[in-house]
Amino acid sequence: MYLEGVFQLRGRDFVDAGLVSSRIKNSLKNKGVPEDTIRKIAVIAFETEINIISYAKEGTISFYLLPDRVVIEAEDSGEGIENIEMALQEGFSTADDSIREMGFGAGMGLPNIRKFSDDFEIVSEPGRGTYLKSSVMLNGNYRAKDDQDDNA
Amino acid sequence: MTTLETIVETLGLKCKCCWEKLKTEVKGGYAGDLLSDVMANSKEHDVWVTRQVHQNIVAVASLKEHAGIIIVQGAQPDSDTLAKAQKEGIPVIVTELSEFEVVGRIYKLLHEQD
Numbered sequence: 561m562y563l564e565g566v567f568q569l570r571g572r573d574f575v576d577a578g579l580v581s582s583r584i585k586n587s588l589k590n591k592g593v594p595e596d597t598i599r600k601i602a603v604i605a606f607e608t609e610i611n612i613i614s615y616a617k618e619g620t621i622s623f624y625l626l627p628d629r630v631v632i633e634a635e636d637s638g639e640g641i642e643n644i645e646m647a648l649q650e651g652f653s654t655a656d657d658s659i660r661e662m663g664f665g666a667g668m669g670l671p672n673i674r675k676f677s678d679d680f681e682i683v684s685e686p687g688r689g690t691y692l693k694s695s696v697m698l699n700g701n702y703r704a705k706d707d708q709d710d711n712a
Numbered sequence: 713m714t715t716l717e718t719i720v721e722t723l724g725l726k727c728k729c730c731w732e733k734l735k736t737e738v739k740g741g742y743a744g745d746l747l748s749d750v751m752a753n754s755k756e757h758d759v760w761v762t763r764q765v766h767q768n769i770v771a772v773a774s775l776k777e778h779a780g781i782i783i784v785q786g787a788q789p790d791s792d793t794l795a796k797a798q799k800e801g802i803p804v805i806v807t808e809l810s811e812f813e814v815v816g817r818i819y820k821l822l823h824e825q826d
Contacts (some may be wrong), residue, residue, distance in 0.1 A: 575792075578771025585775060602775050603751050610747075663764045667750035675752070 569612045574662065577613055581605035582676045586622050590699045591625060593702065600676040601630050607655055607669040608634045608692060614659050616689065635691045641684040648674060665703065714738050714822050716780050719759065723807065723817050725782065729794050730803040736779045740809055740822065743815045747772050754778065761814050770796040786809045789825045
């Protein structure tokens with residue numbers, strides 16, 4: 561009941577890169593989610609989006625607005641990650657030149673996602689794909705507008 | 713208050729898109745060509761100085777709510793970049809000046825106001 565949206569992404573579709581993050585951000589703004597939470601989610605959603613576009617054949621990004629947190633969940637089918645410990649180190653990247661030429665592939669994506677998350681989980685199987693879940697906590701004063709409506 | 717217009721006029725830059733947004737206030741700046749770095753470290757109302765020209769810079773500037781993008785060293789934005797910038801309402805400004813000079817002069821302008 562807290563699922564706010566699910567978006568499909570295709571690998572190598574850099575033309576629309578950022579669109580999903582932008583929709584998530586606008587949706588959270590409309591729900592009155594605090595700015596500091598939205599700022600973090602925007603970075604997490606963007607990096608997740610770029611990772612799927614850069615490395616997967618296809619994938620989905622879902623986002624949830626819970627009473628105490630916003631959750632970004634991503635699942636893709638693609639090359640997966642051989643060594644997650646390495647991939648989480650800043651500067652480590654397997655990006656090819658075409659990705660680097662656009663200013664991506666600096667090895668900052670996953671480290672940024674972890675850095676801006678309050679809770680972070682990643683599971684990957686080489687040759688199959690990657691699952692990622694990131695949560696950002698809301699401050700105690702926030703109540704989702706839907707909840708307010710439900711209680712009215 | 714420093715606006716994009718002040719920066720464009722003082723440094724002699726050329727606006728390629730979204731002239732109507734030049735009155736936007738610039739509160740700070742960020743320089744960089746790595747999009748993840750800019751995503752993580754820049755702030756709202758920053759002017760972003762870069763050498764990147766492809767359309768993903770507009771997505772970053774829009775998500776981060778930058779005041780505008782300045783493309784340096786004579787590089788020209790792709791036509792897709794300008795079309796997207798127009799749609800998102802992100803001013804794109806170009807200059808022959810180097811990144812070093814642009815950043816230095818904007819920094820001075822912003823801090824003269826203090």
